[in-house]
Amino acid sequence: MEPLTSKKKVLEQKPLTFAERMYLPAIAKGLSITISHLFKKEATIRYPEEQREFSTNFRGMHSLKRDEEGRERCTACGLCALSCPAEAITMIAAERKTEEKALYREEKYAAVYEINMLRCIFCGLCEEACPKEAIYLDGPIVPSDYLRKDFIYGKDKLVEQPLVNK
């Protein structure tokens, strides 16, 4: 077969010198290298107890935000679901009743808001698409689970905890 490139490097295997055939100097050198690692700091992070620090632009679990009065910001416009390349977001919109004014900021709100965490690719496009600044991927790593159905996160898991009134 013709060589595919014009580059050529001839590897010449030189016979070992006497010192090299003794092995022992090389072994002593290797042993000194490995023993030096005995005194180095270990690189391990004991995961559940210790966690690696995330970068500031890390995208973790979604959270649906509330405004400064504790009302849900989401207006169920559906732009996040539309922008989602993995089609992970589904929602059902509902109209706000007069007595629910303290709960929802806009006249329309998401009665059901579900994200399938197995579909989500954490690209952050929903975050960018949202006109109401209602969704952010600022949570921790999504925990593992056993059943597929348990990865569909509803509002119970997504909506931010209500502000504590002082």
Added chain:
Amino acid sequence: MDITFVIEKFILVTIIFAISLVIAMYSTYAERKVAAFLQDRLGPDRAGPFGMLQPLADGLKMFMKEEIIPTNSSKWLFMVGPGLAMLTACIGTAVIPWGSAITIGDRIVPLQVADINVGILYIFGVVSLGVYGVMIGGWASNNKYSLLSAIRAASQNISYEIAMGLSIIALLLVTNTMSLKEIVEQQHGWHWNVLYQPLGFIIFIVCSFAETNRAPFDLPECETELIGGYHTEYSSMKLGFYLFAEYINMFVSSAVMATLYFGGYNYPGMDWVLVHAGPVIGPLIGTVVFFMKIFTFIFFFMWVRWTIPRFRYDQLMHLGWKGLIPLAIANIIITGIVIAIIEKF
């Protein structure tokens, strides 16, 4: 032979047996810890404080595993193999002097099970028998890979036993005795044999690595070439016995090296300690020193394992037959000449 003698030996045997099993058990833990520390990791640290209970968990796991005996294996030999490996590993401890004699009342209790006058030959015989466990296991499995591995182990052991024996002959020229007890007594204080036989010691330690099937000579175990090794077909505690026997072998050969070349229970300043510490504590301090030497050797075994890549099989044979054996013969000749000159003048 009075009854106290029997009781005394029985207690000694039990203690030594228990100690060697515990040390072998914790060698598995130490191996993983040393490996981890040399690679900037932590090692097992979940089971108990610092992972100290890890060997127990491993043992429990071994017992809980399903026991499989291949249909076409020769069942009797298949079962004998691991037991033989374990037995030959354990009986080597019988002739090793663990300390100088303790005086209790008017009774002198030697810390050695049997002070036979051919102690070195006994050790040598037991070490050679060790390969039978591997051979029988590999052959009885009725598996090509296991058999190949067993053959590897056998030819490796035979090759390195010669160089080992020759290095011991040079040592015998210096000591003039085959009794391990006497060899240790000669190395009183710091007159350790390694100072008189440095080349012999290097040959002996290299051969010990080969005899115990440790890296860089761990060719009988090879996942890529042999699937597993001579214990491919083994499971449950039978596999555990093979792995365990390897660590006991390591412990015994460390003890032999410490006895033959590093003065056993002797240490500089031991006379002063013996006078001041009394007839029971004094010898026991010597035993502690002896065990510290053994642990140093065990650490060295592990340290080497995580440093040096293994030899190829032809390189292994090349090193054994063309490297170590001529070197050992040269060592005998040089030692003989030097001794002759010293005696002449």
